[in-house]
Amino acid sequence: MGRRKNLAASVGGWSARHRWWALLIWIAFVAAATFAGNAVGTAEMKDYESANGDSRQAQQIIDEAGYKNVAGEVVLVQTRTGTATVGDPAFRRAVTDVKSAIEATGQVEHVRTPYDARPSPVTADRRTTLVQFDMKGDGATAEDRVQPVLDAVAGVQRAHPDLRVEQAGAASSQKLIGEAIDKDFVRAEQLSLPITLGILLAAFGALLAAVVPVALAMTAIFSATGLLALTSHLLHVDSATGNVMLLIGLAVGVDYSLFYIMREREERAKGRDKRRAIEIAAATSGRAVLISGITVIVAMAGMFLTGNGIFMGFAEGTILVVLTAMVGSLTVLPALLSLIGGKLDARLIQGTVRVATRGRVGWRRILGVRGGQSRMWSAVMRPVLRHPVVSVLLAGGLLVGLAIPATGLSTGGQTIDDLQGDYAIAQTFKRIDHAFPGGNEPAVVVIKAADVTTPAVTAKIEDFKRRAMATGEANEPFDVQVNPDKTVARISIGIKGNGTDAASEHAVRTLREQVIPATLPGAHVTGNTAGSMDFNDQLGGRLPLVFGFVLLLAFVLLLVSFRSLVVAVKAILLNLLSVAAAYGVLVLVFQKGYGESLLGFHSTGTITNWVPLFLFVILFGLSMDYHVFILSRIREAYDRGMRTEDAVSYGITSTAAVVTSAALIMVAVFATFATLSLLTFMEMGVGLAAAILIDATIVRAVLLPATMKLLGDWNWYLPRWLGWLPVLSHGDDNEEVPEERVPALVG
Structure with missing residues (x-):
């Protein structure tokens, strides 16, 4: 059977030979996508599109009924101490002062107090009431006009210190909480970039080499955001989709570039000329990027099967950003390497600090990388390969132990308790809910x-x-x-x-x-409760379909890529184990409350209902990055004639620096989301960071080599009836490998 042409090598070779055309095409693409996206704008989903079942029908009727978009507000008036009630003169004066003060701003209408013909609610003990009103104008922009009302209520509070006078509602929460959350995201984004650059600088030891992956990732994010604006008019998206795209795009975009550049530098260190080094990098790391990207896209596509608008929007955005990052890595990156490849190793001098390359600093020195091999990881590998059964039992037992708490995973909808930190308005909402149960929900x-x-x-x-x-x-x-x-x-x-x-x-x-x-x-x-119930019912019915789709297509992709039934099955099992362990960490931290003081949050006893499925598809896709990258290097060595055990050791130690750097980048990027004020995003950040850390260490450094050592040549087992599968190259096509070496063992 003939060897199939390596697509990544062909694309990378053309890009390197026509570097200016490749760069111009990419720049034009990014500019056009960004311009077009800004011109048409992103179409956010309507309220009903994020709902399911009976809630969706109800919300659609409301959305189409022509209701005025009104921002409702309330002022809580409550006795702090003593026995003052709504009927007491002092209490009545406070309520009257609230009404007069907010009406004087000219920003409110439809004010209701407990003393009106249509009274606002009062608690049974008569010590708490609400002053209800609406903001004038469009509710979507009410947050821009609510500050004078907040100031007026604060003035009444100062005049009546014996009573609690506090405002809450749609406009005030959007202003006070929304602004804080927006600042959170800006801070997370500002942290992500310098952390990523710092890790890349340590990995490469050269500023230019560190900047290129970040620049490529950001251009991929910009273009994908523009494309999302166009596609969102066909499938509307949630406002959080952009934040998710940034998170995923930065992680995979940098990782893909890292895989590529590291291999090119490795080949240059062996004495290859620039063109030859790029060709080999394209044929090897480029192909691994292609397989990884397709696998991630397949995993993300599973979210379409949920039937939920938010998940479908997430799928739309993440697929676009992964696709653009993958295409950019396969096309523009070889062109950049062809143009500035020799300058990537240029030394960076800042004052008296010399940051040099070729193993003097960075992970290559920390990991003891010499001749493309990591001495540190070699030291880890020796006992693993010498005692594979013990290694599997210890590492597998640790992950199973971490996964056990996941059996108690409990989900719930988002409430005001999801907001962590010192937010006075959040406490006001809780007091209202305590006084009038269900009033907030x-x-x-x-x-x-x-x-x-x-x-x-x-x-x-x-x-x-x-x-x-x-x-x-x-x-x-x-x-x-x-x-x-x-x-x-x-x-x-x-x-x-x-x-x-x-x-x-x-x-x-x-x-x-x-x-x-x-x-x-x-x-x-x-309503929120009914919506959460309908969401859970919908998701419960679709989960088997989503899981089956992701697992089956990932299995097929790996089977075709590596022509091995064992490799495909084992990859699925190892990924599921790392995801289960991440779920266990989520339960321990966010349900059981371990680490509350460290992370600065208060457990609600549940995990946000959409987080587990989202984590599954994201983690399953991203963890394949390392698996495919390492397996490709192992298979490449095996195809060159190495024994399986030697190929495993070589593949893992030779990829140690890039996998360590890539994992640290992902963990750092995801961990920044654990600093946000919303518990949901903290869960997402901790879950992703924990899973990637587990996957890049315990799974890839222990379980993967130990199981491959135990299986020996059976790793490459392919039944005869699957012999028709294409033979794909894992190395450079110019270095032919005898066909009989491709599967060593055929059923």
């Missing part, structure tokens, strides 16, 4: 009729309220809003529980299964 019942203001319909709404309250699972505040056409009524009703617990879920089921069929048949229920 109400159930929203939507009914549609020819005219929802007719006596017949209003009587049904009153009957619904009476029966819902009678169940003991619903409570004030109760509010009904009618759209301008009077065809839709949006009923907001407080429910028991905190919005994510069993009590809240039971209350929603009671409304859906008992109260609504008896009073408002055909009505739909949404």
